[in-house]
Amino acid sequence: MTARRDTLSSLAWRVGLALGGTGLLLLLGLPLAALALRVRPTELITRLADPFVLDALRLSLLTSLGATVLVTLVGLPVAYLLATRAFPGKRWLEVLVDLPMVLPPTVSGLALLLALGRSGWAGRSLDAFGISLPFTTAAVVLAQAFMAAPFFVATVRAGFSSIDPRLIEAAVALRASEAYLFRRVVLPLALPSLLAGVVLAWARALGEFGATITFAGNLPGVTQTMPLAVYIAMQSDLEAAIVLSVLLLLGSGALLYALRSALPLFQPGAGAGWFFGPSRRRS
């Protein structure tokens, strides 16, 4: 009797898993497949020569790489501090870093405009030096960095946190300075999550739309990145929009696939944070 009930509940469990899995597969896979299958490969290649597409592609690569570098430079110290220190206001800092992830991008763009626009808080001072950010390529980079930062910080912080504390203790016992410890122990061990953070930030920057169009506007060759070009094309030339979308889809997919394939090549020390779920801590 009990055995039978067990079999039944195990069956229900499997059916539940399969149904849930199929549901999500359809939800995510169906639209993306519909998009990808709308374009012939030859058309994709001919469209690549279109200056409208080319400009957007070039600008997207340039700005998203710029944003990734910026986020890495300013995000790494924050991720390290959050992972290793307790300090007053830490929770507030955590909330601040999380916010761009949950705010509608348009709201982020408006906030950027009110702060860094030429009549904004900080923008007014910049304006005195003849620097005006809105409608420039630099504004695109800032908007992308704003939106991508949380992904970098969360991933890298989790990587730092999952380092076996005994390794740190050992280094400290050997009187390693913190800078040495960071460079020779923490960073190498957290390399997979650093890489994951960089790629996630890059992918997020590549897809940024709302904050960009609000803060940086939309001008081909200057601020019109791929997502903006898709949006503008969608309003009159749907075929061009589809081609651009497929390019973005393939690019982002390749980026994430490369990341997943490359990570196991790095030593399996600290896991890549929440990107890969809880890491297997060796005990």
Added chain:
Amino acid sequence: MRDPSATLLALALALSGGPATGATGAKGSAQASTTRATEPLTVFAAASLSDVFQEMALHLGSTSETPTIRFNLAGSQQLATQLEHGAKADVFASADQRWMDVAIEKGRIDGAPRTFVHNRLAVIVPASNPAKLQTLANLARPGIKLILAADSVPIGRYSQVLLANLSQRLECGPDFGAKTLANVVSREDNVKAIVSKVALAEADAGIVYGSDITPTNRDRLRSLEIPADANVLASYPIAVVQGSDQLEQARAFCDFVCSPAGQAIFARHGFTPIANAATPAAN
């Protein structure tokens, strides 16, 4: 003094452009007059009609047995594309003939459209006038930040006609159009996004409709005078959408906007009523 947070919210909505600006309905207010349980009437309307149509919905709701009116407000090019792809609507009001023609061509229009109102263009500058623009000829001065709409947006196309007209004039000079276009810093996807960015003083000037200067933004904007013979007369066509299951109500709405009462509301909002249009339409 208005609530500043409400202003910010309105700006955020306008800046987000596109579908986010839409779907602001005049629900409830129009429902009280009747007990008939009817489907709401869905009106797809050009972004420039936002304020005036909301007022008409209130007016209709208080005087007749019209059902609740629900608006989808966006650039006409977006609405036409949505209709093309099967969006369900009862009425389509476009800011130019081009997108009405697209809707007709795609078989989404029931009967013949009629021109229901006109609009003039206005060159707006922030109240603070950071670039100290005094005349239209100043728009060609290097370094001016001018915002236009994308060419697919009706106001974008009308703006091109205006710049071409002005290039014919002695005080502007033949290279006025080219020099002014070189000053464009962004191509927005609907006219309200231009208004918001100029009202925030992030751009030096923008080309919009005369009706876009409203009581809400009047103290943030100034306008440069356009000689009447160089100005463009925008024509708005309206039609019932194919497949509407509320033909009678949809026709009643179209009749109302063309009626003397409707035209009076347009005149109050800075539009040019159909009877008063003196110069020929530019398409």
